[in-house]
Amino acid sequence: MNRLTWSADWMLRLIICSNSLVILKLFILLASNLGSSTGLKLIMLEVPSPSYVGESVELSCIYELESDKLYSVKWYKNDDWPPGQFLPISGIRVDLSKSGMNSVFLKYIDINTAGVYRCEVSAEAPSFVTEECEKQLQVTVLPTSGPQISGVRPEYRIGDKVNLNCTSARSKPAAKLRWYVNNREAKPEEYELSNATRVLHQDNLETSSLILRFMALDKHFRSGVIRVKCTATVVHTTSNEAILRGESTDKNIEYYQGENLSQCKYNEKN
Ligand SMILES: *[C@@H]1O[C@H](CO)[C@@H](O)[C@H](O)[C@H]1NC(C)=O
Numbered sequence: 001m002n003r004l005t006w007s008a009d010w011m012l013r014l015i016i017c018s019n020s021l022v023i024l025k026l027f028i029l030l031a032s033n034l035g036s037s038t039g040l041k042l043i044m045l046e047v048p049s050p051s052y053v054g055e056s057v058e059l060s061c062i063y064e065l066e067s068d069k070l071y072s073v074k075w076y077k078n079d080d081w082p083p084g085q086f087l088p089i090s091g092i093r094v095d096l097s098k099s100g101m102n103s104v105f106l107k108y109i110d111i112n113t114a115g116v117y118r119c120e121v122s123a124e125a126p127s128f129v130t131e132e133c134e135k136q137l138q139v140t141v142l143p144t145s146g147p148q149i150s151g152v153r154p155e156y157r158i159g160d161k162v163n164l165n166c167t168s169a170r171s172k173p174a175a176k177l178r179w180y181v182n183n184r185e186a187k188p189e190e191y192e193l194s195n196a197t198r199v200l201h202q203d204n205l206e207t208s209s210l211i212l213r214f215m216a217l218d219k220h221f222r223s224g225v226i227r228v229k230c231t232a233t234v235v236h237t238t239s240n241e242a243i244l245r246g247e248s249t250d251k252n253i254e255y256y257q258g259e260n261l262s263q264c265k266y267n268e269k270n
């Protein structure tokens with residue numbers, strides 16, 4: 001048990017219960033001096049979700065005491081956290097100076113900050129009313145580069161099988177991928193598209209891959225080349241393009257440059 005004294009009237013305790021059911025308890029005790037007639041009501045829990053890595057977020061528990069006296073406001077994260085977790089809790093950095101009887105201010109959130117948060121408000125005797133509310137906090141991590149296209153051969157002849165793999169950079173959630181052939185979206189009616197596969201990496205970020213297959217036909221070649229593009233979307237869209245050269249393309253003249261359309265927009269929200 002870890003105990004921090006906040007100020008004379010405030011106390012913050014971080015507790016891991018022995019049964020490991022509760023991994024985070026922000027226990028705020030405070031004095032209140034209201035009269036009596038009707039009781040404590042929890043209005044809502046505000047959790048800004050999704051939030052971005054590096055941001056600070058404020059979780060607000062909004063309640064009305066009416067006649068009751070406040071006994072405590074407790075905060076929990078992930079009641080079902082696996083056993084064996086110890087303080088400090090990964091992803092939790094509380095700014096006490098900005099937290100109060102209604103809110104908890106978390107600094108520099110990261111992927112481990114994501115989870116289900118619950119606030120529990122209790123009244124003093126004689127009512128002992130306890131109300132609670134929970135909400136999920138999702139943390140978005142944008143990819144740091146565009147998707148990568150692999151499987152491009154130096155040259156394609158009519159009748160050749162084109163077999164390309166587009167893999168997104170790591171992000172949370174995994175990117176949604178799309179293929180374009182000569183700037184038209186490759187639809188499953190016309191092209192063979194695998195189901196996107198997702199890989200969860202050790203750092204909790206995900207990549208997704210999407211395979212595009214088709215037979216190179218005369219109709220696909222424009223001035224001797226087929227332009228293929230893959231886009232990856234996680235809030236924003238990033239893309240990469242590859243140029244498939246036909247055998248008749250003049251190798252001595254660089255008519256088409258491979259374009260890297262990767263764009264990353266950090267610190268921007270739409
Ligand atoms: C495209 O640009 C991004 C960001 O500038 C870079 O990370 C990536 O490696 C580039 N991809 C290719 C295929 O050049």
Ligand SMILES: *[C@@H]1O[C@H](CO)[C@@H](O)[C@H](O)[C@H]1NC(C)=O
Nearest residue numbers: 150165166167199209210211
């Ligand atoms: C596509 O490329 C990714 C990254 O290189 C790889 O992990 C994945 O297995 C590839 N998919 C197929 C079907 O080859």
Ligand SMILES: *[C@@H]1O[C@H](CO)[C@@H](O)[C@H](O)[C@H]1NC(C)=O
Nearest residue numbers: 188192193194195196197211
């Ligand atoms: C993709 O998934 C669907 C539904 O799960 C399945 O019916 C289909 O056969 C899969 N397609 C490929 C190419 O794996």
